[in-house]
């Protein structure tokens with residue numbers, strides 16, 4: 001077993017049980033990609049077992065802080081079964097659910113989403129890549145009926161020195177399956193969809209939106225960055241008269257339109273716009289349009305700390321434009337999924353946008369990812385998704 005020694009004082013974050021060690025903290029030692037190493041303090045004290053990643057700035061990701069723990073196939077099987085058991089105990093529907101949420105489930109870099117009979121694995125760290133066979137074996141024995149598809153094509157793979165990799169790992173056949181969310185039917189294509197196929201993290205927010213629409217008799221809805229229409233369906237289910245949905249992906253819009261009829265809603269209640277959201281918001285404003293509720297669920301505008309400033313401007317722009325399209329009493333449900341933008345900063349951005357649009361609003365709810373995307377006390381980076389449900393005064 002190889003040993004990595006940290007610079008004096010650099011053990012502090014590990015003592016707080018944060019699972020990452022950056023390259024600059026390492027004083028001595030190296031290992032192969034994904035290899036398990038013993039991490040010790042400058043004075044030789046054991047700190048953790050971790051996976052080594054030679055090319056990433058996040059040089060070490062912790063598997064365990066317990067010196068007696070062996071990082072073997074049994075370890076991965078235990079972590080996986082614990083993750084699934086936690087979700088079962090919460091009463092989550094495991095057929096449309098994130099089964100493993102990386103660091104927060106003790107498996108840094110590992111995402112496993114399940115859609116109907118397909119489990120989708122995203123290996124986002126050198127350690128997970130190396131232990132993929134053990135994880136697969138564990139997944140197959142815990143969920144013998146599921147097919148397993150790999151979607152390890154996220155940008156983080158490059159930083160970890162890993163090439164993109166996608167395709168069947170177990171089983172074969174159609175990559176499109178049907179899931180249910182709040183009783184609505186949704187098609188998910190695990191091969192061509194975004195991320196692992198669908199944005200499971202917004203399930204609770206979509207449910208909340210449906211009830212706002214229902215309880216407040218919301219009629220005209222604008223759903224920006226609609227993807228395959230999750231919030232569109234929520235609005236229709238809530239009784240909205242008309243929903244305008246905007247996205248720049250033709251394939252996503254095609255599926256969104258299919259979802260409308262699949263769920264028995266009248267397509268005349270919907271308009272789909274294949275265009276840039278910013279440009280569309282400006283056009284709607286010039287046309288004097290108004291909406292009773294607007295959803296802004298953009299992609300990650302900041303994927304690194306350096307991009308935060310530019311991202312903040314982009315968030316402010318779309319939020320300002322949205323405020324202009326809302327009458328008094330109108331609803332804005334606005335989100336950021338950029339890890340680098342804190343909840344506090346996001347609220348400031350949305351507030352500044354409101355000031356520019358001469359709008360005032362109340363915060364009716366703050367939302368985050370659902371219970372299948374758990375947060376742990378020691379890993380604040382896991383808190384990436386922030387939502388503000390606001391009502392214009």
Ligand code: SAH
Nearest residue numbers: 199225226227230247248249276277297299
């Ligand atoms: N709200 C969705 C998820 C949104 S993901 C849901 O509940 O499922 C972000 C979406 O923004 C993607 O579908 C992407 O195609 C779209 N997108 C990214 N940049 C865009 C832009 N500039 N204009 C319009 N859509 C954009």
